Amino acid sequence: MGYQADIGDGYWRxxxxxxxxxxxxxxENKQLGRxxxxxxxxxxxxxxILLPTKGLH
Known part of the structure; x- marks a missing residue:
């Protein structure tokens, strides 16, 4: 079900x-922000924009 975005070769799961x-x-984080x-x-x-600041539980 996952996909590869146009950002880096990072780890995806x-x-x-x-x-x-x-x-x-x-x-890559800076690029994603842009x-x-x-x-x-x-x-x-x-x-x-809602961003979790304590991770996803």
Whole structure:
């Protein structure tokens, strides 16, 4: 069920049907942030981002 995005060669694992875990390095993390920011900037309506700060349980 997993997929490979256009970010790095990091470690990918399907944890369950709703969550794919991804490990990326500092450079890839920065690149991912830019991709998300670019996509959000295209929105014509207000957006909210929810990020887990204590992991997924």
């Amino acid at each position: 399907d944890d369950n049907r709703d969550v794919t875990l991804m490990r990326i390095d500092r450079h 991709i998300l920011a670019d996509k959000l900037a295209l929105s014509s309506a207000p957006v909210s």
